[in-house]
Amino acid sequence: MNILVINASPRGKRSNSYRLTGAFLEGLREEAEKRGRETRVTELCVKDLKIDSCLGCFSCWKNTPGQCCQKDDMERVLKLRLWADLTIWSFPLYYYNVPGPLKNLIDRQLPMVLPFMKEREDGVGSGSHPSRYDMTGKRTVLISTCGFYSARDNYDSVCGMFDHICGKGAYETIFCGQGELFAVPELSSRTEEYLAWVKRAGGEFMAGGIREETKERLEELLFAKETFEAMADASWGIDQESGERQEESLIFTKQMAALYRTDAWDGKDRVLEMYYTDLDKTYQILLGKEGSRICTDGSLKATTRIETPYTLWKEIAEGKVEGAQALAEHRYRVKGDLGLMMKWDDFFGGKTGREDSGKEETARGSEGILTGVQAPDQKPVMTSFLIPWIVFWAAVPAWPTEGGVAGIAACLFSSLLFFRRRRTIYDLLTGIGVAGLSLGILCGIPYRGAVVTSYLLFGLMWLLSCLGKIPLSASYSMYEYGGRQALHNPLFLSTNRILTAAWGVLYLFTGLWTFFLIRGGLGWGIGLINSVAPALMGVFTIWFQRFYPARMAAGKSR
Ligand SMILES: Cc1cc2nc3c(=O)[nH]c(=O)nc-3n(C[C@H](O)[C@H](O)[C@H](O)COP(=O)(O)O)c2cc1C
Structure with a gap:
């Protein structure tokens, strides 16, 4: 496929519109490669071409049919127009139309048509000139950015002109308002998201045509109007x-x-x-x-x-x-x-146009293809893995057999209760640990040993998670701080690592003192100590979560 890109922004390659064109071409080329089709791209930068304005002499119709009497870069443009299977017109909107030099170039295409009058089949205007050349199968795409908040209703002159030139509906358009934002690095997360849709459009165009969903995305405002x-x-x-x-x-x-x-x-x-x-x-x-x-x-x-x-x-x-x-x-x-x-x-984060129009689900707080953020109801919750352990610790020491049954039931109950939530490795380990120990009790292992083991396992789970990339508490709390993005925050990670380690150590000690209290015949004190200790740790956690990051952020500690 031969592709001609006519970049008509006076900014050349720094053009906002050209950035969209680049993304479109990227998608198109990738798709062509997948399909084993060759693409040859020629780019013209109008500002670098010498194209004088049309003299209106009609020489190209009368004296030298198909040849302009002016000798400048337009000769090359006309050859390329005939060479191209696809022409991409990339330009900024100037005064609701194409920039002047591009209008010159368009005017100078007169040699491409015959002088005769022809009725139009699509009903556009009051007639047309038949093409001098066979243009069947040639495709056209217009890509443009404009300065106002929306492209809507800004391009009627442009479309009016191309309806005459190409025929109504015979070309694709990508028009984007707020064009200057493409040059603002601070806003790149939103503009890159838009460019990803433009790239997708390029791929789809190559595959046959841009899909409706993609077109809808391309029509969305980059940011809300205000x-x-x-x-x-x-x-x-x-x-x-x-x-x-x-x-x-x-x-x-x-x-x-x-x-x-x-x-x-x-x-x-x-x-x-x-x-x-x-x-x-x-x-x-x-x-x-x-x-x-x-x-x-x-x-x-x-x-x-x-x-x-x-x-x-x-x-x-x-x-x-x-x-x-x-x-x-x-x-x-x-x-x-x-x-x-x-x-x-x-x-x-800046309110995007999509959110402003109420179509929020993929822009924030949900699993969008571009954001990768979790839907709110899929976030894992810590309660899902705490319930089985708490039931086990409360029930087994008092009524070992019934406690064993309750432990297994709690695992099932928790899975059912939170079935819509994303499960973590800790939910899985809890299922294996609590159900395994409960089953063990039902099969006759001493319940005291099972309780001590359960505390040690629980503590180890917390402590060992600190060696990994995501400490246990962060696996859950990160969703309160922007999802996986929070994992790039060293303060968030170090706070969670310290707290997770503290909870791990507490439960390892809980296992130890539970063992010694039972051996020393002081089993009656277990319930009290094993409730008070986590409650105190809970208070410490709440305080530490505020104190530590604030202290670090204020630069009081290195
Ligand atoms: C002379 C001039 C006229 C413009 N006219 C319009 C216009 O009519 N409507 C609009 O929305 N933006 C208008 N703009 C803004 C440009 O379309 C916008 O800045 C565009 O993103 C520039 O794209 P580029 O970087 O590809 O050249 C105009 C800008 C200039 C310099």
Whole structure:
């Protein structure tokens, strides 16, 4: 397949529209490769071509049929137009139409048609000129970005023109609003997601045609209208009232504030204070129910204060530096409420167009092909593996046989109760451990030994998990902090590793003292000690979860 790409952005390869074209081509080529089809791509950059405007002399019709009297790069363009099986027109929207140089190029295609008048079969316009060449089977794709929040209703002139040129419905389009966002590295997670859909469209186009679902995704806004417009307004760096140019760090902070999601508001207003240490500048962002507001006079009471070099914060925002890692390395400090940091993406993820339209399920909090995030009701819960152990420990010492039955029943009950939840390795180990020991008791092994063993097994499970990548408690708690993304946060991991180890040690000791209490004839004290100890550890856990990350984030410990 011969493919001609006509890139008509004056920005050349830095064009937003061309980024979409690149993704489309990538998908197309991959699919062609899978199908064993060869693709040959020729790219033309209109800004680098010498194409004068049409003289209107009709020489190409009268004197030298099919040949223009002007000798410039258009000769090559016409040859390539005939060579190509597919032409991709890639351009920005300028004044609701194609940029001027591209219109010149389109006008100069006059030699490609015959002078005669012909009725149109598709009813577009009042007639047409038949093609001088056989163009059957040749395909056309228009790819363009525009500056407004939506592409909808912006491209009627463009489509009107191509309906005349190619015929109504005889070409594919990918039009995307908010085009300038493709050049903003801080927003790459959303724009990359969009580009992945464009790539998919390329593959599907090669396979026959772009699927409806893909088209729907391509029509979605990158960000909700208000989010985009707040970001776009801030990006000009001009004070709306005074018209004066603003400080770069203020523009940047305003754009960050524009990404605030009001649905993260949990009933309490927060004030995020950004202190850029290298610039000695402080900005406050009030995060409220209705939206965010920047305050530059420091009059608000900060709930979270971030002290960071501006350069570092920009690198974090651009995804060049991992924020959580940098925090753990004390390259910046956080004081006050750390909760905001732990749920940063919930607060500053920027509301996408999809969410705004209510079609949330694949954008956040669910297992989307692009996000990989778990659906809420599939998250594993710790209760599912705690229930069997607790039933076993409560029932077996009092009524060993019935306790054995209860242990097995608790395993089944827990599996049924949480059958929609994702199971972890610990749920599986619990099933094997509790059901195995319960069965053992029913088969006659001494119940005291089984109870001691159960505590040791439980403790070992916690302790050994610390040697792996994900400590036991993190396997469950990560879903409260953005799913697997939390595993990139060293503070989250170290907090969980310490707590998991502490619980492991507690239960190993529980096994030991249970053994000695039974041997010493003090079995009556087991129930009391084995309830009080975990309760105290629970209190410690709640305190430590707040204290440790906050202390580390404030840079008080290395
Ligand atoms: C002269 C000019 C005219 C523009 N006209 C429009 C327009 O009519 N509608 C629109 O939504 N955006 C308009 N824009 C914004 C561009 O379409 C937008 O910035 C686009 O993403 C640029 O794409 P590119 O990087 O591929 O050149 C205009 C930009 C310029 C410079």
